[in-house]
Amino acid sequence: MSNVPSDLKYAKSHEWLKVAADGTATIGITDYAQNSLGDITFVQVPKVGAALKAGETFGVVESVKAASDVYAPVAGTVIEINPALDANPEKVNQAPYTDGWMLKLKLANPADAGALLSADEYGKVIG
């Protein structure tokens, strides 16, 4: 069974979003996604300052098996990327919701996150 924390928001494309009170959000991929991909060998993320549109590809997660696009669940500007993933992309496998986070966004419109899936809704998506 995949771990789906109840305090996060989710996209159907298997990213999670954790919104902070200051209008920023942390983004990563879900436990289900990392488990489906298998051993993650490389994570490509945009540079700090990049402006992302909702639904836009923001990077690539590569596993031994395949390279998969990852999508911005909401619009915003990249304010921080996880520097640890360059040398240790396996953190995405080991701790997808904590050490394996990918980037932080300054949200274009913090209310956008409300339209994303709840943990219960995402749980149904992944069956």
Next chain:
Amino acid sequence: MGVLQTTPLNAFHRSHGGRMVDFAGWDMPVQYKSILEEHKAVRQRCGLFDVSHMGEADVQGPEALKFLQHLVTNDCSKLFPGRILYTVMCYPHGGVVDDLLVYMRGADDYLLCINAGNIAKDIAWIQEQAKGFNCTVTDRSAEYAQLAIQGPRAAELVQTLTEVNLTDIKYYHFTNGVVAGVKCIISRTGYTGEDGFELYCPAADGAALAEAIVAAGAPFGLELTALGARDSLRLEAGFPLYGHEITEHITPITAGLGWVVKFDKGPFIGSDVLKTEKEKGSAQKIVFFKTGDRRIVRAETPVLNEAGTVVGRVVSGTLSPIINEAIGSALVETAALKEPLAVDIRGTKLNLQLVKPPFVPLKKN
């Protein structure tokens, strides 16, 4: 898609958490826990692979040797009972039908080990070529389970399960013996570049043998290992995989397997074409590369010269968990090998550093 074939270890894989995939029509585990961890276990300790999907065939009769000399590129007259030979068999145009192991059990009695995805094609090909020779070719694939125990501690582990003195079996030699109460062909071979054994046993005994090896494996750091690690281990060792470095369209000379093509033994299927290629030089060559980057350079990626012209294509690619960078092989125009080569991975240009494999130091057996 038809029903997948299963090995005698199918229930074993499922009960041990194997992640099952369709591999060349077989329902096989690609990994148990982690491809990277399984790979490291084989380089550092030992791993157990189910390779029961591999095919086996008997070639028997007064002209068995004469036929094999005609069929394959390597020189089977060098064999003696208990000795194994790696070879390829080719079409008349020089492309590869398959690569295989030839086991000599006795005079007029040989066993072939062939690739899972090629069993039907190979058996039909071998039987067709055997017409006119006084020997029989019999498909035994369904009768054998085959387990590979690979890694620097493999011999210690297997020794706890058999009275056969394993130090007497050198690399590419075999003997008949009992392992964990199961009658086996004990073959000191493998597809990982490590020391180890491939055990051929009756299909009905395969699961029990696997369980016995697992039960004895803990002190030796045994991990269950599957097809994902098998592929990355063979590529790191520089071993070809049918369908990648060797195909119907890639000859053994092109693939760098000239050492298994022995023209001095007399004519064999494809020998004229291969001899011409060897003398005149190959138009293309299989080369191995690393990139210094972790991005995997996958099969079919175009290989570019400095001008950006496509001069080849990648045929295998993975991440080496040992050197922590992408490794692979490519089929490249020979004329282009003098200049720098690169690939474009999602907009990032990566230079190919050509490497003579293995990519990691391997212990000699």
